[in-house]
Amino acid sequence: MNCEILAVGTELLMGEIVNLDAQIIAQGLNEHGFNVYWETVVGDNPQRLREALETAKRRADILITTGGLGPTADDLTKETVAEVFGRPLKMDRQQLVRLRERVGPKMTPNNEKQAMLPEGCTVLVNDWGTAPGCAFEADGCHVIMLPGPPRECTPMFRQRALPYLEKLCGGVIGSRYVKIFGQGESAVEYLTRPLADSLENVTMAPYAKEGECELRVTARAETKEQALAMCDPVVEQVRAILGDAVYGVDVESLEEVVVNGLKAKGMTVACAESCTGGLIAKRITDISGASEVFGYGCVTYWNEAKRNVLGVKPETIEQYTEVSEQCALEMARGVRKLSGADVGVSTTGYAGPTGGTEEHPVGTVFIGLSWEGGETVFCPERRHTRSREQVRRAAANHAFDLIRREVLEK
Amino acid sequence: MNCEILAVGTELLMGEIVNLDAQIIAQGLNEHGFNVYWETVVGDNPQRLREALETAKRRADILITTGGLGPTADDLTKETVAEVFGRPLKMDRQQLVRLRERVGPKMTPNNEKQAMLPEGCTVLVNDWGTAPGCAFEADGCHVIMLPGPPRECTPMFRQRALPYLEKLCGGVIGSRYVKIFGQGESAVEYLTRPLADSLENVTMAPYAKEGECELRVTARAETKEQALAMCDPVVEQVRAILGDAVYGVDVESLEEVVVNGLKAKGMTVACAESCTGGLIAKRITDISGASEVFGYGCVTYWNEAKRNVLGVKPETIEQYTEVSEQCALEMARGVRKLSGADVGVSTTGYAGPTGGTEEHPVGTVFIGLSWEGGETVFCPERRHTRSREQVRRAAANHAFDLIRREVLEK
Numbered sequence: 001m002n003c004e005i006l007a008v009g010t011e012l013l014m015g016e017i018v019n020l021d022a023q024i025i026a027q028g029l030n031e032h033g034f035n036v037y038w039e040t041v042v043g044d045n046p047q048r049l050r051e052a053l054e055t056a057k058r059r060a061d062i063l064i065t066t067g068g069l070g071p072t073a074d075d076l077t078k079e080t081v082a083e084v085f086g087r088p089l090k091m092d093r094q095q096l097v098r099l100r101e102r103v104g105p106k107m108t109p110n111n112e113k114q115a116m117l118p119e120g121c122t123v124l125v126n127d128w129g130t131a132p133g134c135a136f137e138a139d140g141c142h143v144i145m146l147p148g149p150p151r152e153c154t155p156m157f158r159q160r161a162l163p164y165l166e167k168l169c170g171g172v173i174g175s176r177y178v179k180i181f182g183q184g185e186s187a188v189e190y191l192t193r194p195l196a197d198s199l200e201n202v203t204m205a206p207y208a209k210e211g212e213c214e215l216r217v218t219a220r221a222e223t224k225e226q227a228l229a230m231c232d233p234v235v236e237q238v239r240a241i242l243g244d245a246v247y248g249v250d251v252e253s254l255e256e257v258v259v260n261g262l263k264a265k266g267m268t269v270a271c272a273e274s275c276t277g278g279l280i281a282k283r284i285t286d287i288s289g290a291s292e293v294f295g296y297g298c299v300t301y302w303n304e305a306k307r308n309v310l311g312v313k314p315e316t317i318e319q320y321t322e323v324s325e326q327c328a329l330e331m332a333r334g335v336r337k338l339s340g341a342d343v344g345v346s347t348t349g350y351a352g353p354t355g356g357t358e359e360h361p362v363g364t365v366f367i368g369l370s371w372e373g374g375e376t377v378f379c380p381e382r383r384h385t386r387s388r389e390q391v392r393r394a395a396a397n398h399a400f401d402l403i404r405r406e407v408l409e410k
Numbered sequence: 411m412n413c414e415i416l417a418v419g420t421e422l423l424m425g426e427i428v429n430l431d432a433q434i435i436a437q438g439l440n441e442h443g444f445n446v447y448w449e450t451v452v453g454d455n456p457q458r459l460r461e462a463l464e465t466a467k468r469r470a471d472i473l474i475t476t477g478g479l480g481p482t483a484d485d486l487t488k489e490t491v492a493e494v495f496g497r498p499l500k501m502d503r504q505q506l507v508r509l510r511e512r513v514g515p516k517m518t519p520n521n522e523k524q525a526m527l528p529e530g531c532t533v534l535v536n537d538w539g540t541a542p543g544c545a546f547e548a549d550g551c552h553v554i555m556l557p558g559p560p561r562e563c564t565p566m567f568r569q570r571a572l573p574y575l576e577k578l579c580g581g582v583i584g585s586r587y588v589k590i591f592g593q594g595e596s597a598v599e600y601l602t603r604p605l606a607d608s609l610e611n612v613t614m615a616p617y618a619k620e621g622e623c624e625l626r627v628t629a630r631a632e633t634k635e636q637a638l639a640m641c642d643p644v645v646e647q648v649r650a651i652l653g654d655a656v657y658g659v660d661v662e663s664l665e666e667v668v669v670n671g672l673k674a675k676g677m678t679v680a681c682a683e684s685c686t687g688g689l690i691a692k693r694i695t696d697i698s699g700a701s702e703v704f705g706y707g708c709v710t711y712w713n714e715a716k717r718n719v720l721g722v723k724p725e726t727i728e729q730y731t732e733v734s735e736q737c738a739l740e741m742a743r744g745v746r747k748l749s750g751a752d753v754g755v756s757t758t759g760y761a762g763p764t765g766g767t768e769e770h771p772v773g774t775v776f777i778g779l780s781w782e783g784g785e786t787v788f789c790p791e792r793r794h795t796r797s798r799e800q801v802r803r804a805a806a807n808h809a810f811d812l813i814r815r816e817v818l819e820k
Binding site: 012013014015016017018019020022023024025026027028029030036037038039040041042043045048207271273276277278279280281282284285286288289290291294295296297298299300301302304305308309338339351352353354388389392 | 422423424425426427428429430432433434435436437438439440446447448449450451452453455458617618681683686687688689690691692694695696698699700701704705706707708709710711712714715718719748749761762763764798799802
């Protein structure tokens with residue numbers, strides 16, 4: 001079945017926002033075996049919207065629209081779809097009650113428009129905002145309308161639209177996401193290609209993510225459980241090929257793996273950051289419940305702070321400078337001592353764009369680790385093209401990865 | 411003149427990447443007074459690409475394509491444009507020489523394709539990658555072709571395509587960006603509407619950004635300097651209307667204003683973070699050269715850390731809990747004392763999604779400030795709908811804004 005995505009909203013044509021909805025929907029459709037052939041954006045203009053709908057009706061089996069379901073006069077999607085597909089709108093009493101509950105006693109009359117839905121449609125209940133979505137079939141084309149804001153569109157697509165579409169084609173999809181750090185997308189593709197080519201009912205696709213890589217393993221079966229059971233042996237084969245570059249399956253991020261891994265071991269971590277300037281602490285505390293494993297973080301941007309707060313020896317800095325293995329190690333030891341944490345991790349380096357020395361140019365970072373079992377320093381390979389932001393992100397990634405490899409998996 | 415953006419690339423339809431090019435181009439076109447009516451995405455498929463080009467040719471004055479200019483067989487944009495617009499491709503000797511220099515001695519023959527350009531076109535030299543862009547007019551439609559990767563497309567659009575377009579319509583655009591914190595987009599629009607309506611040769615448009623608002627003031631004139639000179643009195647009128655909600659003009663962010671403001675005054679800042687967990691330090695050190703004003707940051711996630719590192723009194727926490735004005739103030743004082751900085755700023759609160767008390771539910775944050783001139787605590791208005799990430803970002807924004815108002819502008 002061929003699909004078309006139509007995003008409606010002048011804010012997209014003004015360049016005020018990026019079309020994230022289209023990416024999320026396209027990704028989900030492809031994962032579920034639907035082909036996306038066209039994506040279009042039109043503004044809140046009835047004539048052009050009609051033109052876009054008529055074109056899509058002619059060429060698509062499935063049309064997914066985003067945006068234009070709200071309460072204002074600008075919101076025209078349902079009205080225009082109703083016209084083009086010959087499905088007049090009708091007040092949905094149940095949705096009106098829901099809407100009143102959600103908006104509260106001050107609801108203005110124009111809000112009621114959101115409960116007007118095409119006759120005989122499947123209502124896609126919106127638990128993330130006020131405007132319900134809907135789906136129906138007309139003249140051989142399935143139309144699905146979703147709200148525009150990505151925080152509503154994303155769950156509405158995944159939890160409402162995809163199950164509707166799965167019913168159409170029989171069977172459901174199950175996917176495992178293998179998360180990889182330390183191997184690029186092309187290396188992952190190269191290494192796993194023979195396995196991918198040997199598979200019959202399971203597909204595999206690598207994606208480059210920020211500083212890491214994700215390998216999606218997907219199968220179709222009658223139930224999700226059956227599909228996942230088909231994926232699992234393939235995931236094990238991938239693990240065998242990629243070794244400890246695989247940091248998790250169906251997890252969000254390196255920091256999540258570190259926080260949960262420490263939690264499971266009843267251990268705590270403290271960090272001492274120079275070049276990452278708080279990024280490691282920030283990423284740990286992005287995770288709700290991080291306080292179980294994390295209590296202390298020090299941003300020691302100045303050498304004075306490294307000495308006063310962490311107890312780095314003045315001689316160490318004099319002899320080796322602050323960007324050195326020695327300093328990284330003393331920082332990690334220092335924060336562990338200060339906090340009493342089981343693990344101390346540190347960063348010191350030149351994030352750029354200015355600074356650096358001949359021996360240690362911009363991009364050089366030392367990551368220190370101190371724990372009961374020992375201590376180590378890691379200096380990630382420097383990449384010339386990296387921006388300040390990329391150097392800092394990579395350093396934080398490597399810090400988390402070091403904890404995973406040395407403390408959690410050994 | 412009405413514009414259409416056509417992005418070519420299967421990776422977009424697969425949802426592997428977001429269509430950032432379209433946003434950047436749409437934003438630039440709108441700022442320069444061009445209307446964007448349609449955005450389309452097609453894959454690397456000659457038939458659908460032809461259909462998209464024929465449609466655009468029929469309805470657009472200006473068509474901008476992105477992607478499909480590379481060396482592989484998948485890259486079809488130039489070939490298909492040549493066909494649809496009747497402009498056969500010809501080897502451009504100068505671009506071929508350039509290409510050979512850029513790619514080096516190992517250049518494979520398929521690379522030469524990138525120097526094939528439509529007869530009589532204006533070459534848009536690519537200083538950021540290998541594939542040159544180009545522009546020409548045919549049958550009343552201006553066609554501009556740009557490479558796909560955003561790191562090439564963005565500068566190619568701004569530095570090559572926009573000057574070409576400016577020549578078409580005479581005059582250039584100059585814009586000032588008024589940055590606003592503490593007033594939402596709709597309030598800013600409401601308050602500045604009378605001014606906007608009274609203007610003749612200057613336009614104004616507010617944009618909602620993450621937790622803040624930006625007002626773009628734009629004029630067209632013969633030179634950029636003249637255009638900016640027309641904007642400046644309007645910016646002053648905006649300042650008069652919005653008062654100190656305006657935190658800067660043509661600046662990037664609140665943290666940039668704080669870092670540069672402290673630099674100008676020869677002052678330093680240190681931070682003590684609980685609920686923001688390192689975000690304030692991270693945002694300060696995002697700015698290259700922050701080390702002039704920032705040396706110490708403490709992430710005191712546990713009460714033990716607040717006591718041990720910052721010297722918060724146990725009685726304070728016992729009596730008022732750690733989420734209190736009193737604790738915020740002691741944290742700010744403590745980090746100032748520890749670091750010797752001129753300004754100490756602190757955060758303590760419930761970022762959510764769990765935690766909080768009846769008196770101080772999730773989303774409550776206290777921001778403490780201590781400096782030579784005095785001390786204060788600020789508790790931003792709590793919003794029900796905020797996620798953990800939003801609560802943390804808003805708290806950091808308010809911390810920077812508090813420094814600006816109390817220390818820099820007083």
